[in-house]
Amino acid sequence: MHRKIHGLTESDLFPVPCSLCGSTRSAREHRRGIFEYRRCSHCRFVYLSPRPTQAKLVECYQRYLPDREPDIDAWERMMEVVFSRAAEAATRHAGGGPGDLLDIGCAHGFFLSRMRGLGWRVKGLEIAKKAIGFARSKGLDVTEGTLADRPFPPASFDVVSAFYVVEHVWDPVEFLRDIHALLRPGGLAIVRWPHTAPLVRFLMALREDLGLYDPPWHLSQFEPGTIALAMRRAGFRDIRTGTGGWTRPANPSGRAISALGGRLAELYGGITGQLFPGVSKTTTGVRV
Numbered sequence: 001m002h003r004k005i006h007g008l009t010e011s012d013l014f015p016v017p018c019s020l021c022g023s024t025r026s027a028r029e030h031r032r033g034i035f036e037y038r039r040c041s042h043c044r045f046v047y048l049s050p051r052p053t054q055a056k057l058v059e060c061y062q063r064y065l066p067d068r069e070p071d072i073d074a075w076e077r078m079m080e081v082v083f084s085r086a087a088e089a090a091t092r093h094a095g096g097g098p099g100d101l102l103d104i105g106c107a108h109g110f111f112l113s114r115m116r117g118l119g120w121r122v123k124g125l126e127i128a129k130k131a132i133g134f135a136r137s138k139g140l141d142v143t144e145g146t147l148a149d150r151p152f153p154p155a156s157f158d159v160v161s162a163f164y165v166v167e168h169v170w171d172p173v174e175f176l177r178d179i180h181a182l183l184r185p186g187g188l189a190i191v192r193w194p195h196t197a198p199l200v201r202f203l204m205a206l207r208e209d210l211g212l213y214d215p216p217w218h219l220s221q222f223e224p225g226t227i228a229l230a231m232r233r234a235g236f237r238d239i240r241t242g243t244g245g246w247t248r249p250a251n252p253s254g255r256a257i258s259a260l261g262g263r264l265a266e267l268y269g270g271i272t273g274q275l276f277p278g279v280s281k282t283t284t285g286v287r288v
């Protein structure tokens, strides 16, 4: 059968081993249309396999981010609480003073603007051309490309952030290793990721996945254990995962559910010291 999703057919997809441990032993975790997620039998990491080539994905990304004004504004509002928590974490880690910050996958540059407002020297990295144009029109220094292009000298930032990027990258350990190399000793990585696997498992009992796994965009489905493993393998120490705020979707019911879930998750974490499944998480790690 030849179904096209985001311009992709089954013939564009190739199997890959586990990107965390290299094992090829895995079991099907989830299937949606032509896409399949596998759970590694060795380290429990969930990843998209088969998947499109990197070149094909970059092509698809030109149509990924919103480019209409109302949608861009909605995106800024959606990330507001998450950005504010991340800004607090960065400032706390820097001992109160501003430093040098890189935001990878900075999209329209809203986190950069916020940090620049706090006195930080900021740079962005992005692949979506229209979003780059928007960010540059706000006077932000945004480089087009990916970390694989080696766009910045090593050890040149105090904080490197990446919001909802790690689940998109081809090789998450390599991506985190590149972030590690860009940090100065003592520098902080702030990595935001969707914690979708428990929610999808619950929803599948009701025969509905709401498309939360979001193939082919999400190549990895992290859980607290596997993101910590990826961060450790990349060289990070003092790895912490927390709720880190919540998103505020444009539609009122989605916004209410997200805020309620986020507040409950923070409350639950505060009381039990455990992580609430199914809501996005922020993981931080330090370069020693």
Ligand SMILES: [Zn+2]
Pocket (backbone or CB within 6 Å): 018, 019, 020, 021, 022, 023, 040, 041, 042, 043, 044, 045
């Ligand atoms: Zn594995």
